[in-house]
Structure formats: structure tokens, C-alpha cells
Amino acid sequence: MQACVFSSEKGEKNMGGKKRKGAAFFCFTVVLLLFLAISSQVVLPKRENYGAVWDMYLKEPKQSVDVLLFGSSVVYCNVIPAVIYEETGISSFVMAGPDQTLPVTLSYIKEAVKTQDPSVIFVEISALFYPRENDSVKVNLCYMPWGWNRVEASWSQTTGEERLGLFFPLYAYHDRWKELTAKDFLPAQPDPFAGYTFLSGEKQQAAVQGITLETTEDVFQQNLLTLQEIDDFCKDREIRCVFYLSPGAQRLEGELKTKVEAFFAQCSGEFWDLSQEDQWQLLSLNVEEDFFDQRHFNWHGAEKFSLWLGEELSNQILSENQEDAALWQQRIEAYQKAKEENP
Amino acid sequence: VNFNSLSYLLFLVINVAVYYILPYRLRNGFLLLSSYYFYMCWNPVYALLMLFSTAVTYGCGRLTGSAVWGKRKLWVGFSLFLNLSILFFFKYYNFAADTLGKLLSLTGVFLELPDFSILLPVGISFYTFQALGYTIDVYRGTVEGEKNFIRYALFVSFFPQLVAGPIERSDHMLGQFQEKHKFSLKAIEEGMLPVLWGLFLKMVLADNLAVMVNKVYDASARRSGWELLLATAGFGFQVYCDFYGYSLIARGSARMLGFSLMDNFNAPYLSRSIGEFWRRWHISLSSWFRDYLYIPLGGNRKGKGKKWRNILVVFSLSGLWHGAGLTYLAWGVLNGGYQIISYLTMPLRKPWQEKWKQKGKAAAGCLAVWQTAATFFFTLLAWVLFRASSLSQAGQIYLQFLQIPWQGLSIAPRALGLSLPEGIMVLCCLAILWAVDFLKWKGKVFSFGPWVRYAVWFLLIAGILIFGSYGSGYDPQAFVYFQF
Numbered sequence: 001m002q003a004c005v006f007s008s009e010k011g012e013k014n015m016g017g018k019k020r021k022g023a024a025f026f027c028f029t030v031v032l033l034l035f036l037a038i039s040s041q042v043v044l045p046k047r048e049n050y051g052a053v054w055d056m057y058l059k060e061p062k063q064s065v066d067v068l069l070f071g072s073s074v075v076y077c078n079v080i081p082a083v084i085y086e087e088t089g090i091s092s093f094v095m096a097g098p099d100q101t102l103p104v105t106l107s108y109i110k111e112a113v114k115t116q117d118p119s120v121i122f123v124e125i126s127a128l129f130y131p132r133e134n135d136s137v138k139v140n141l142c143y144m145p146w147g148w149n150r151v152e153a154s155w156s157q158t159t160g161e162e163r164l165g166l167f168f169p170l171y172a173y174h175d176r177w178k179e180l181t182a183k184d185f186l187p188a189q190p191d192p193f194a195g196y197t198f199l200s201g202e203k204q205q206a207a208v209q210g211i212t213l214e215t216t217e218d219v220f221q222q223n224l225l226t227l228q229e230i231d232d233f234c235k236d237r238e239i240r241c242v243f244y245l246s247p248g249a250q251r252l253e254g255e256l257k258t259k260v261e262a263f264f265a266q267c268s269g270e271f272w273d274l275s276q277e278d279q280w281q282l283l284s285l286n287v288e289e290d291f292f293d294q295r296h297f298n299w300h301g302a303e304k305f306s307l308w309l310g311e312e313l314s315n316q317i318l319s320e321n322q323e324d325a326a327l328w329q330q331r332i333e334a335y336q337k338a339k340e341e342n343p
Numbered sequence: 344v345n346f347n348s349l350s351y352l353l354f355l356v357i358n359v360a361v362y363y364i365l366p367y368r369l370r371n372g373f374l375l376l377s378s379y380y381f382y383m384c385w386n387p388v389y390a391l392l393m394l395f396s397t398a399v400t401y402g403c404g405r406l407t408g409s410a411v412w413g414k415r416k417l418w419v420g421f422s423l424f425l426n427l428s429i430l431f432f433f434k435y436y437n438f439a440a441d442t443l444g445k446l447l448s449l450t451g452v453f454l455e456l457p458d459f460s461i462l463l464p465v466g467i468s469f470y471t472f473q474a475l476g477y478t479i480d481v482y483r484g485t486v487e488g489e490k491n492f493i494r495y496a497l498f499v500s501f502f503p504q505l506v507a508g509p510i511e512r513s514d515h516m517l518g519q520f521q522e523k524h525k526f527s528l529k530a531i532e533e534g535m536l537p538v539l540w541g542l543f544l545k546m547v548l549a550d551n552l553a554v555m556v557n558k559v560y561d562a563s564a565r566r567s568g569w570e571l572l573l574a575t576a577g578f579g580f581q582v583y584c585d586f587y588g589y590s591l592i593a594r595g596s597a598r599m600l601g602f603s604l605m606d607n608f609n610a611p612y613l614s615r616s617i618g619e620f621w622r623r624w625h626i627s628l629s630s631w632f633r634d635y636l637y638i639p640l641g642g643n644r645k646g647k648g649k650k651w652r653n654i655l656v657v658f659s660l661s662g663l664w665h666g667a668g669l670t671y672l673a674w675g676v677l678n679g680g681y682q683i684i685s686y687l688t689m690p691l692r693k694p695w696q697e698k699w700k701q702k703g704k705a706a707a708g709c710l711a712v713w714q715t716a717a718t719f720f721f722t723l724l725a726w727v728l729f730r731a732s733s734l735s736q737a738g739q740i741y742l743q744f745l746q747i748p749w750q751g752l753s754i755a756p757r758a759l760g761l762s763l764p765e766g767i768m769v770l771c772c773l774a775i776l777w778a779v780d781f782l783k784w785k786g787k788v789f790s791f792g793p794w795v796r797y798a799v800w801f802l803l804i805a806g807i808l809i810f811g812s813y814g815s816g817y818d819p820q821a822f823v824y825f826q827f
Contacts, residue, residue, distance in 0.1 A: 021793045028797035035805055043809075164349075171814045178764040 040169040042184050043176045047143050049197040051076045051097040054143040055188035057195065058115060060093060064324050065116040067092035067313060069195070070108055071124025072100045074246040077296040079122075081194035082335040083306035085328045088314040094195030097140035102127045102226040104140045107153040109230060111144055113237065120240045120313065123230060123269075126250060126295075128223045128260070129215040138162050142169060190327055192334035199292045200299055200342035211249045211294070213256060213275075220256075224263055231267045241269035247285060247305065249294040251275050283308045299339060346592045347545050347813070354381065355538075358502075359599050363526040371493050371520055374600070378502040382465070385506075389464040392429065397499045399425050400474040401492055404481045408488030419482040423475060430471045433464055438667035466506035468664055472631055474499050477513040479635055486513045494520045503596040507589045509607040509627035516602075524601025532796065534598035539803040540779075541591030546811035548772050549585035551765060552577045558760035560730060563740055568747035569754050571740050575723050578730045580773060583612065586625070610780035612722070615714035617681040620722060628664070632657045651686070655679040665729070670737060674728035681721055768810055 047053050051073065067090060069075050075096035084092050095112050097104065105123060112118075137157050142165070144150040154166040165172030215223075227243065234241035243264060245252055252260060252275055264271035273279070280287075283304055290301030297305060345351060358377050365373055383390045403422035407415045431439075440456035447454050477498070480486045489495040498516050524530075559566050559574035566574070590607035597604045607627050614620035621629050637657045643650040655676065662675020699710040724741075731737035761769065 024793035024797050027794075028801055032801055032804060035801070036808075039805075039809065165814070170808050174809055174811070174814060177809050178762055178768075 036170065042180065043173040044142065044169055045173070045176065046184060051100070051197070052140050052143045053191055053195055054145060056191035057093060057095055057112070058145060059188055059190040060116065061324050062115055063117045064091060065093045065118055066090050067120045067122065068112055068116065068118040069094045069096060069122040070100070070105045071096045072126060073098055074126060074248060074295050075124045076195055076197045077199050077292065078246055078302050078305055079309065080196045080302050080306040080335060082331040083303050084310040084313070086332050087307055088310040090310060090313050091324065091328060092194065096195065097136070099134050099136035100127060100140055101130070101132050101134065101137060102223050103132060103157055104137060104153060106226055106230050106233070107144070107149045109233060111147065111149040118239060120242060121234055122242045122244060124246050125227065125243050126245065128220070128227065129213045131219055132222060133157070138166060141166050192331055194331055198299060198338045198342070199296060201292065211251065212253050213250050231269045235268045242272060243269055244272040245275040247274045247280055247283060346589060347542060355596055355599070359531070362600055367523050371497050375493055375497045375500065378497065378500040378505060381502040382500065382505060385465045386462065392464055393470060393500060396426055396429060396471060396474055397496045400478050401489070401495045403478055404488040407478065407481045415482055419478050422478040426471050426475055430467060433461060433467055435667045469508045469510055470499050470505060472510050476510065476631060476635060480513045486517060489517055503593040504604055509590055509593065509605050510631050511604060511627065515605065519602050530601055531599050534595040535800060537591040537595030537598065539800060541588040541595060542807050543803050544584040544591065544776065545588035546807050546813060548769065548776065549581045549588060550812035551761070551769050552581035552584070555759045555761050556581055556730065559758060563736055566758060567753040568743040568750050569752060570758055571743050572747065573754065573759065575727055575730070579723050579726050582726070584776070610784035612719055613715055613780055613784045614718050615711060616718055617678065617685055617721060620718055621678070628661065632661055636660065651683045654682050669734050670728045670731055673734060674725055677725045677728060
């Protein structure tokens with residue numbers, strides 16, 4: 001070869017054995033892997049609301065959460081754990097994610113129960129009627145902690161560049177290096193809203209009037225299988241599982257309603273269809289004031305729904321959890337402050 | 344299968360693994376298949392064209408070297424004619440027809456030649472020149488006509504250097520295809536560093552600089568002289584990092600397989616004259632033109648007039664080799680012109696330079712810096728023609744340069760398309776490149792043990808992963824020289 005700036009020849013002769021070289025290569029591999037792990041974490045945009053808040057969830061004191069809630073945005077926008085706690089003393093956490101598909105929900109549940117031992121799991125089932133693939137799968141999965149659940153879901157739920165980005169987050173997010181601030185290097189703190197995303201204001205709600213849910217048979221059947229898996233998982237773990245449809249514009253009607261009810265009749269979990277308007281009266285919902293948009297409550301609606309949910313839970317004799325009272329008090333105050341700032 | 348893609352890395356790993364696993368007698372055949380697969384990833388049909396060119400030059404090489412068939416000139420002429428005709432048709436026909444039509448229209452004659460919308464075969468200029476070099480070598484008796492077709496076909500199509508060089512010589516490569524390369528970690532490690540450094544230059548420097556260059560040049564009419572000058576300097580480094588990066592990856596890949604490719608660049612921007620620049624830039628092409636065109640034309644042996652003519656011919660053809668366009672031709676002519684002016688003004692400059700050198704080391708150092716800066720500046724002026732989409736755009740940019748003294752320092756950071764952190768990162772990386780080039784220019788060879796080697800690997804990998812241009816939503820920039 002012609003002259004090259006760097007050569008390894010002299011180094012090789014003076015190295016004094018293969019052991020030193022092996023040790024150097026081992027260190028190189030370890031440092032590289034560490035770099036990949038840490039930098040992947042640092043460049044990932046910090047997730048503090050709108051679901052998939054895994055970093056903050058993992059900061060919850062171990063085995064301190066009584067109730068876990070899963071599903072899409074109609075869960076993280078509609079359920080306020082601080083309100084439930086203030087009313088009932090029951091600790092809950094919303095581990096929903098944007099447009100969360102049912103296979104992702106199943107992975108979330110499996111992962112979430114590794115650090116918590118909930119008595120009740122709520123699964124919002126709007127996703128039963130939607131396709132199993134969407135653009136939000138990546139966001140839902142890339143914040144999950146590394147482990148079999150993440151690997152399995154990433155492999156089975158994504159393809160191509162999305163999959164590459166999930167297995168190798170630098171591939172998708174390395175370009176953020178120029179936007180990094182000191183905050184990106186700090187460890188996560190417990191979520192002041194326990195998974196809830198605060199929404200204020202309301203839109204013209206004339207449109208919150210019944211949109212009949214529809215789906216294709218193929219998607220519906222596949223999703224039912226996943227629901228069955230969720231039900232079986234909870235049954236095995238002796239966790240009470242409540243499947244529900246969130247109040248909103250969507251209505252479960254006709255043949256589809258019959259099929260869904262027939263399915264849940266053979267499940268060990270319960271099914272609450274809160275999408276029906278007669279249920280709204282039960283929740284004291286006001287269409288003009290309580291909705292942020294067709295599907296999501298603003299904090300007024302979310303507060304009413306959470307109070308009702310708390311009441312339902314306390315009726316089921318859930319024990320109060322006092323281990324983390326200080327943290328929950330902070331959450332109540334954080335929620336009160338957000339309300340004052342966004343009346 | 345771009346060099347800066349995961350698919351290439353995978354392709355390389357598989358090739359290295361299988362190559363060393365296979366028995367020696369099967370290795371060339373395997374590499375040939377791999378190389379054709381590599382080429383066919385761009386355009387499967389054009390692999391036939393390469394095969395045809397290979398068969399022609401192989402046959403002509405055999406016939407040229409054979410005493411039985413005689414008429415050696417005929418066969419070498421046939422090979423040159425056929426290969427250059429193919430090159431002309433695919434690369435230059437439309438340009439020639441268009442230019443001829445325009446020229447005739449000036450005289451009132453309107454001629455409509457058919458326009459073929461053909462895709463330029465990737466790497467055609469590289470493998471054609473390599474194959475022609477072989478034919479001429481056989482004719483000259485520098486090498487014997489290769490008898491083994493697989494070996495010869497591999498020489499033409501060897502995947503690391505197939506699509507963008509270096510344009511290898513038969514006496515350097517054909518022998519290597521007969522060697523038995525034993526697997527050695529040392530060869531892998533020696534190949535790793537050029538591959539990583541090449542990827543760093545391409546993905547971190549060239550592709551980030553491309554953002555700035557494209558943004559400014561795409562709106563050149565609205566940009567100030569300073570902005571255009573900065574973008575032109577950026578392009579100078581972009582094209583260097585791009586092409587040098589490719590050459591390094593090619594060298595490193597070949598090294599992992601046990602082969603040695605020639606060094607295509609030797610710190611060109613540290614040259615003190617345009618002549619030196621061309622001895623350090625795209626060395627395989629410059630030396631090809633020197634050996635197969637400049638010297639046969641008479642070189643500098645037949646008087647000043649013919650020497651200058653030869654220089655102009657070589658540089659004009661070198662310009663056209665890069666692309667079928669008037670801008671490339673003008674770029675070549677300008678570089679040839681630089682050389683001639685340099686020779687003409689030598690008597691004036693020489694005494695002045697000697698005076699400075701006699702003033703001591705510091706003065707000699709200042710002179711060296713001045714010469715390097717001046718050479719860089721003139722090179723940049725020429726790069727305008729290389730980058731501009733037309734002669735009129737180049738002219739407009741030169742006019743903007745002339746207005747710099749009256750414009751003041753007018754640079755709108757937004758117009759450059761790079762954020763402040765990106766700008767700082769690019770400058771730091773350019774400083775590293777300069778330092779490495781400076782060491783190379785000085786002829787320093789650093790020997791280091793495994794700890795430093797792996798530390799350098801780590802830094803390069805980390806740099807590529809964080810600052811490199813790749814990933815979701817990123818449109819990979821093809822290597823600039825792929826179009827040639």
C-alpha cells in the first residue's frame with residue numbers, strides 16, 4: 001500500500017501478546033455499546049405527556065399503583081389519577097399511548113406489571129375497531145424499556161425504517177444532537193399527572209353526536225384475539241380486567257354491539273360500554289362544556305369522568321395505598337395549579 | 344448499494360466472510376459474481392454492457408499480445424474505438440448533438456438530431472478507462488494479455504472500485520488476483536480505519552456541507568458574493584470529502600479482502616501550485632491521462648507550444664470525462680489555463696520566491712502559506728464551474744464575487760441552511776481533516792497499538808452515528824462522482 005497516515009504495524013510488534021489486544025478490543029466493544037445505549041436515550045425526545053410516558057412511569061415507587069389504565073388518547077386525556085386519589089385514596093396511573101393499537105396495549109400491560117402489582121387494569125377498546133398498524137406505533141414502542149416485550153412488539157408490529165429506528169433509536173433521532181439541552185441529560189422524575197395529559201378549552205360540540213363504530217371483519221377478528229390474550233393474561237395474574245368504551249362521539253351499535261357483547265360474555269373480564277348516551281347522564285356530562293373535541297374531554301369532563309370512575313372503584317372495595325402519600329399530594333396540587341392557570 | 348448504507352456494510356461483511364471461507368480456486372469467481380450483483384443493484388441491464396466491454400478488451404488484449412494474429416495496432420485500435428464509442432454514445436451523444444445543433448443554428452442551418460433519453464450507466468467512465476488502460480498496457484508490453492477471463496473480468500468489475508474508482512492499473516491489480524490471501528485480522532483492522540474515516544468524511548462532512556452548498560447554489564441569483572464564496576469553499580470541501588471518502592471506503596473494503604488499491608488523494612488542498620494540486624487530486628485519473636494521453640502526445644518534450652497544447656488537450660478531456668457539459672469543459676480548460684499561466688509567470692515569480700526563502704524560516708513559512716492559500720483560492724474559482732448548472736449561472740456567480748469589495752460582509756446565516764451548532768461541528772471536523780491531511784502531506788506515519796487504534800475507531804463511529812447524515816426521512820446523497 002502507498003503511504004498511509006496511520007499504521008498499526010509498530011504497535012502490533014510492541015504490544016506484548018494477544019491478551020492486551022483482546023483486552024483493548026473488549027473495552028472498545030463495551031464502550032461502544034455503552035455509548036449506543038446512553039446516546040440513544042439522550043437523543044430520544046423527552047416524553048412528558050400525550051402518553052407513552054414510560055420513563056416517568058418507571059419512577060413510580062415499586063408496587064404502589066392500585067389501578068393501571070391502558071388505551072389510546074381517550075385514556076390519557078380523559079382520566080385524572082390525581083382526582084381519583086383525592087376522592088378515594090386509590091392510586092392509579094395512565095399508561096396509554098397515542099392511537100395505541102391492541103397488540104401494543106398487550107405489550108404495555110405485560111411490561112407495566114413488571115414494576116407494579118395492580119388490582120385492576122382498565123383497557124379502553126376503541127382500538128378494537130381500528131387497523132392494527134398506524135403511524136403512532138413507533139412512538140408507543142420507542143419509549144418502552146428494553147426487554148422481550150419491546151423487542152417482540154417492535155419486530156411484529158413494524159417494518160422497514162420504523163423497525164430499524166426502534167431497534168436502533170439513533171437511526172431515527174440522532175439528528176436531534178443540535179437541539180439537546182441540559183434537560184435531555186437529566187434522569188426522568190415521577191409524572192406530576194400520573195400519565196394524564198391536561199387539556200383545557202372546548203370546541204363547538206354540536207358534532208359530539210353519535211358516529212357509529214365500524215370495522216372490517218378481518219381487523220375485528222384479529223383484534224378480538226388480542227383482547228382474548230389480554231383477558232387471559234389478567235386472568236392468569238388474578239388481576240381484575242375492565243374493558244370499556246370511552247364516552248364520546250363513537251357509538252357501538254347494531255350487529256357489532258351484539259358481537260362485542262357476545263365476546264365479552266365469555267371473557268373473565270368485564271365490559272363497560274360508556275359510549276351510550278344514557279351513560280352520559282350517569283357521569284353528569286355536559287356536551288357543551290366538557291369536551292375538548294369529539295373524542296376527548298377537557299379537564300372539566302375528565303374530572304367528572306374520573307370522579308365517577310373513583311366512585312366505581314371504591315364501591316369495589318379497593319384498599320387505599322398510603323405508601324406514597326407525599327407524591328400524590330404533589331400531584332393533587334399540580335392538578336389544582338394547572339386548573340387555576342387554565343380555567 | 345451505496346457505500347454509506349447499511350446494505351453495503353452487510354454486503355461487505357458477507358463478502359469478506361465467504362471470501363475467506365471459500366477455497367482459493369473459487370474465490371475470484373465468487374468475487375466476480377458479487378461484483379456483478381453489486382453493479383446490478385443499480386441497473387441489471389447495464390451489467391451486460393460492462394460484460395460486453397470486458398469481453399471486447401479481454402479479446403483484444405489476447406489478440407494484441409499474441410504473435411500469431413499479428414496486427415497488434417489493429418486490435419488495440421479496435422478496442423479503443425469500440426469502448427470509446429460506447430462511452431460516447433451513453434455519455435456524450437446527447438450533449439454533442441445538442442451542441443452541434445446549437446452551433447449550426449448560429450449559421451442558419453437547423454439540424455434535428457435524434458435525442459436518446461438514456462440513463463448513464465454507473466461507473467462507465469471508470470471501468471472503460473481501466474479496461475482501456477489494460478489494452479494499452481498489453482500493446483506496450485507492460486503486462487501480458489491476461490488469459491484467465493474470470494480474473495480479467497474481476498479486474499474490470501472488482502466491486503470496491505467499480506463505480507467510482509480509483510482507476511486501477513493492470514500491472515498493479517492483475518497480479519493480486521493470482522495471490523492467495525490468507526485470512527488475517529491485521530488486514531481487517533487495516534481496512535477498518537480507511538472505511539471508517541471514509542464514512543466520516545462522506546456522512547459527517549460532505550453531506551452536511553451539501554446542505555449549505557445546495558441551498559446557496561439553488562438560489563444563487565439572490566445570494567451575496569460572500570455567501571456564494573462561502574458556499575463555493577464548502578463545495579470544494581464537499582467534493583473532496585465525498586470523493587476522498589469513497590476512495591477510502593474502496594481501499595479499506597479491498598484491504599479487508601487482502602487487496603491493495605492505489606491512494607487516490609494526497610492532501611490536495613495543501614498543494615502550493617495548481618500543478619501540485621493535480622498530482623495530489625484524483626491521482627488515478629491524473630496519472631492515467633499523463634501515461635496514456637499526455638506523454639503519447641509528446642508531453643513536454645516537443646517544445647513549449649506543444650507542451651501547452653498537450654496540457655490544454657489533457658485538461659479539456661479531463662473536464663469532459665467528468666461530465667458531458669460545457670461547464671465541465673470550461674472547468675478543464677480553466678485548470679489547463681492555470682497551468683500554462685503558471686509556467687508563463689514562473690520567471691517573474693521565481694526570483695521573488697527565492698528572496699523570501701532567503702529571509703529565513705519564518706518568511707519561507709509565510710511564503711508556503713501564501714502559496715497554499717492562493718492555490719486553494721484558484722481551485723475554488725474553478726469549482727464554481729464544476730458546481731454550476733450552466734455557464735450563465737457560473738458567470739453570474741463570478742460577477743457576484745467581483746462585487747464583494749463593495750458588498751461588505753453580508754452573510755445571512757439562514758441562507759446557508761446550517762444552524763450554528765452544525766456550522767461549528769463542520770468547522771471542527773474540517774480542522775480534524777486538515778490536521779490529518781497535514782500529517783499525510785508531511786509524510787508522517789503514526790504507528791500505534793490497539794488501545795489508540797480502537798479509540799480512534801470509537802471516535803469515528805460515534806461521530807458518524809451522532810453527526811452523520813442518515814436515518815429516517817433522510818434522502819441519502821449519492822456520491823458526487825457516481826455521475827461520472
